[in-house]
């Protein structure tokens with residue numbers, strides 16, 4: 001089977017690596033790809049926004065499945081356009097991708113279906129939003145509708161922070177006149193659970209926790225994610241069951257009833273509160289770097305699971321997981337998530353890759369002759385498996401110590417929560 005994988009980050013490198021191991025695969029293409037993905041797939045020169053060119057490429061190369069990695073093409077209707085051209089694609093159509101594309105859509109769906117989530121109010125007027133903050137006080141969470149690459153949310157600890165967040169949110173959504181959501185501040189531990197959904201059927205995958213802040217001790221600005229691990233001790237079997245029954249199944253059913261069934265991987269971002277799991281957000285794709293810790297733990301064939309999702313036969317397959325733990329530590333260019341320089345050379349990856357259990361995924365690299373250069377904010381994901389989190393983590397950091405890249409930085413404390421809870425006997 002010929003497969004085309006779309007995307008160019010560490011998530012897509014992990015997907016490429018797992019797809020390449022499938023007994024069903026005869027040829028893997030990827031676009032735009034990166035030097036790591038190029039080790040697993042033949043790269044094609046395609047722009048994700050050019051749906052017609054992607055469809056033409058699929059016809060010319062007898063592609064039987066397109067796997068869409070990132071959210072933007074899903075929200076933009078790439079899967080709708082491919083299906084109209086008779087091409088199978090893994091990922092939701094635009095109407096169902098609103099679960100990530102619109103906070104307001106998801107909050108309304110949750111409210112209408114009794115799905116546990118933070119209480120919320122929508123505003124299309126900044127003055128009214130500020131009056132709400134004056135009445136209810138802080139902490140409070142301000143969310144701008146639409147896709148903002150993780151920058152649309154302000155967790156305001158004071159009313160002044162909320163006022164500034166409201167102004168910012170209205171600036172971001174202004175042109176679209178989309179609403180701003182103010183919601184209750186939830187306390188608890190954050191974690192993510194992943195599911196395959198084929199319309200009505202939901203197949204739970206595994207869980208993970210990531211680290212959104214740039215620096216050790218969860219300090220510094222928010223990023224796309226500086227590291228992740230799986231499994232997450234906070235996601236007990238009971239929490240997983242409640243998330244499935246109280247949150248994800250009602251969502252899948254509601255979308256089927258609305259005539260916009262969800263097909264693809266669904267990422268439930270959760271707060272594990274004293275009352276149980278509450279939905280913070282949905283993403284309509286695998287997490288990055290969460291995908292990098294899920295793929296090494298997946299025992300079954302990813303391509304089989306993706307085909308079952310697209311064909312509506314998820315009820316007939318299962319997903320089994322290694323009991324081993326996996327961790328991913330992100331190496332980023334100094335300055336990220338703010339301004340940073342590109343083009344610095346990275347050395348030592350071959351030696352680092354030889355550490356037992358280690359696999360290095362490329363996120364933002366390019367090749368220039370024999371040299372490997374940094375080309376983005378998040379550059380490499382050093383992933384390791386081990387019999388438990390402590391062993392996986394020791395291996396990942398041993399590998400990082402062998403990488404020679406003075407312009408990079410990383411967190412030294414990935415998985416601190418899991419290790420702390422293990423010490424307290426939770427895992």
Ligand code: AMP
Nearest residue numbers: 118141153155183184185186269280281
């Ligand atoms: P979102 O883009 O909706 O996932 O929000 C980004 C981050 O803001 C989340 O990962 C949480 O850390 C935080 N956050 C969002 N909503 C809430 C909430 N209701 N209470 C506390 N923290 C929140």
Ligand code: GLY
Nearest residue numbers: 224225287288289
């Ligand atoms: N690591 C968070 C995300 O993929 O949204």
